[in-house]
Amino acid sequence: GVNGEEWGKFAREADCLGVQRSDYMLNSKKDEQDKIYYELKQVELNTIASSFAGLSVNVAGLHRHLTQRFKNEVADFIESNKRAVMGQDYVRSDGKDKGVPINPALTCIPQAMNVAYDQYQSRFEKSNSDRVILFVVQEGETNTVDQRFLEFNLWERHNIPVVRMSLTAAHTRLELDESTGTLYIKSNDGNEDKRQEVSVVYFRAGYSPADYPDGDDGIEWLSREKIERSRATKCPCLGYHLAGTKKVQQELARPGTLERFFGEGREADVESLRGAFAGLYSLGSDATPGDIDALRDALSGGEGRYVLKPQREGGGYNFYGDNLVKKVRENVMEDPSTKELKLGSELAEFILMERLFPPQQKSILLRAGLIEGIGETISELGCFGTIVSTNDGNVLHNEYAGFLLRTKFSGVDEGGVASGFATLSSPSLC
Numbered sequence: 306g307v308n309g310e311e312w313g314k315f316a317r318e319a320d321c322l323g324v325q326r327s328d329y330m331l332n333s334k335k336d337e338q339d340k341i342y343y344e345l346k347q348v349e350l351n352t353i354a355s356s357f358a359g360l361s362v363n364v365a366g367l368h369r370h371l372t373q374r375f376k377n378e379v380a381d382f383i384e385s386n387k388r389a390v391m392g393q394d395y396v397r398s399d400g401k402d403k404g405v406p407i408n409p410a411l412t413c414i415p416q417a418m419n420v421a422y423d424q425y426q427s428r429f430e431k432s433n434s435d436r437v438i439l440f441v442v443q444e445g446e447t448n449t450v451d452q453r454f455l456e457f458n459l460w461e462r463h464n465i466p467v468v469r470m471s472l473t474a475a476h477t478r479l480e481l482d483e484s485t486g487t488l489y490i491k492s493n494d495g496n497e498d499k500r501q502e503v504s505v506v507y508f509r510a511g512y513s514p515a516d517y518p519d520g521d522d523g524i525e526w527l528s529r530e531k532i533e534r535s536r537a538t539k540c541p542c543l544g545y546h547l548a549g550t551k552k553v554q555q556e557l558a559r560p561g562t563l564e565r566f567f568g569e570g571r572e573a574d575v576e577s578l579r580g581a582f583a584g585l586y587s588l589g590s591d592a593t594p595g596d597i598d599a600l601r602d603a604l605s606g607g608e609g610r611y612v613l614k615p616q617r618e619g620g621g622y623n624f625y626g627d628n629l630v631k632k633v634r635e636n637v638m639e640d641p642s643t644k645e646l647k648l649g650s651e652l653a654e655f656i657l658m659e660r661l662f663p664p665q666q667k668s669i670l671l672r673a674g675l676i677e678g679i680g681e682t683i684s685e686l687g688c689f690g691t692i693v694s695t696n697d698g699n700v701l702h703n704e705y706a707g708f709l710l711r712t713k714f715s716g717v718d719e720g721g722v723a724s725g726f727a728t729l730s731s732p733s734l735c
Contacts, residue, residue, distance in 0.1 A: 315486025315536040320428075322421040322505060322540035323692040324414055325549070326355035326709065330685050331390065332583070332661040343390065346583045346661055348685060352541045352549030353512045353618065358410035358689055359454025360729055361709045368731040369405040386666040387735055403734035410689055410707025415458040417691030418505060420702045421538045422465055424693065425504040429536070434489065434502040440469045441532070443510040452509055468501065472510060472517075475528035479503075486536035506532050507540045512618040538693075550616050555585040555656040584659030588652040597646055599657055604630060604637075612658045621726070625660075665715050670728045677728070684712045684730060708732065 327350050331343040372379055388395045418438060426436070438459065440452060456467040468490055470478060480489050480500075488506075492499035510516050517525045533543060547553065556562060563575045586596040603611045613624035613632060624632045636649030668682040687709035693702040713727035 313534060316534050316543075318486070318696050319536050319542065320421065320424055320538045320696055321542040321545060321692075321694045322417065322507075322538050323352060323545045323690070323694075324355055324358075324417065324507070324540055324706070325545070325690050325692070326351045326687045327690065328685055328687045329581070330661045330683070331663045333664065341392065343664060345581060347554075347581050348583070348661065349551065349554060350549050351618065351687075352545045354509045355687075355689065356448060356509070357451055357687075357709050357729060358414050358707055359451040361731075362408045362411045362454070362707070364729045365405055365408040365708075365731045368733075369407070372404055372733065382667070383733060386733075389664045389666045391735070405731045405733055406708075408707045408731075410709075411454055411458050412462075413704060413706035414689065414691060415455060415462055417693060417702055417704070417706065418455075418459060418507065418540070419463040419465060420693045421505050421540070422463070424695070424701060425538055429487075432487070432502055433498060434500050435466070436502045436504045437466045437468050437490070438505045438507060439488075439490070439503045439532075439537075440467055441475070441506060441508045441510050442469050442471055443516065444471045444473055446509075448509075455507075468503075472525035472528040475532070476524035479528065479531055481531050481535055486534070488532065488535035488537045503535070503537045505538045505540065506535075508546075512546075549618075551614050551656045551658075552587075552589075552616060555587055555658075558582045558585040583661060586657040588648055588655050588657055590648075590653065592648060596657070600633065600637075600646065600648075603657065604633060610660050612660050613655050614658055615655050624655075668712055668730070670712065670714070672728060678714065681715045682712045683715050684710055684732075685727075686710055686732060 328348040329345050330348055332346045333341050334344055335341055372383070384397055422436070422438060440456065442449075442452065446452070452469075456469075459465045459467055470490075478491055480491055481487070482489065488503040490501040490503060492501075511529055517523055517529075520526065533539065541549070558579070563578060567575055584599065586599040587593070588596070588600065592600075599611070608626055608630050611629060613629045615622050633652070636652045638647045638649070639645070640647065663683045663685075665681040665683060667680070669679045670677045670682065689706035689708065691702065691704055691706045692700065694700045710730045710732050711727040712730040717726055
């Protein structure tokens, strides 16, 4: 057996790889003259299975080609959308716009994986086994093409092989050497000389309760545990995974919290970062009077100004409007004499977030090769970032790694592409 002290030894010694995506929307504000302007606000930070890097690169290439090849045909269309963002005072450009930028995601993300792979190579003496990167994917994965772009680039640019595997299959196909922390993929014939050593694990699954159908007694959970206990570099490591939760996002927005991560004389940087945060409110036992005031506002006719968000990834789990009010009222009691709100324990699983109101722009949306519709849409920009750090916190690599733009019709609340609410698009730089 393995005693408690030794159980997590190799996990603590493993390095960390992050492929993260910070999502933003423009949010409308009014100045002193009641003139509308827009601020960039963060929607969320995704730290696990941050998807669509591969497809977004190709979509950007398509849009760059179309807007250049048919420049005259789309000029009025693009100009009207610029005016929607820049305001009615916007003067038609002189044709020197930068247009759709080149998206470097398929270069930058594999490069970060290569840095993590090489770091593993330098730390651990080479065994007889070939070393690979393991992509942990869902059973019946529908977003395979996006993942394959990363796989192909890893091989073509860095000569690193990828093995794809679900958590279900990992239960029997992976083995952990308890003496060294090495994670192996067993060979089909059981020959130890043919097994492969896992240097980096890239999770494109494992973020949803549906990935663990039998709970913490199921084989999928045991597979995740086996992977986490190994010395392999994880993307994300558990710390990065937890850092992407809505609760952490909400806590970072509290006054005084960001200051902990910056030294003296960085007040301007802190305020600049905090300026990108939307209003974020706790509904747990740590709720402040300000959090309760926001909740009261949502329950008193202001529900349209808020979103109720659970600690979940992927689209389709948020509450808006009447559904938000219904969900909150089911879990709140009000003292008749003091009017004090008592929050039910289930609400602690959620945060309340200020709802953002981006500019509406005219778009033509396609799905499955067919025009889904033409109308007013809103967009959300995602910026990829990659980081590689050692187990003791030394940062080896930290870079911007490309972009993703998702567009949906303005009447649609949710925003996931894989969940069917939005489509992939591209920004155009003025």
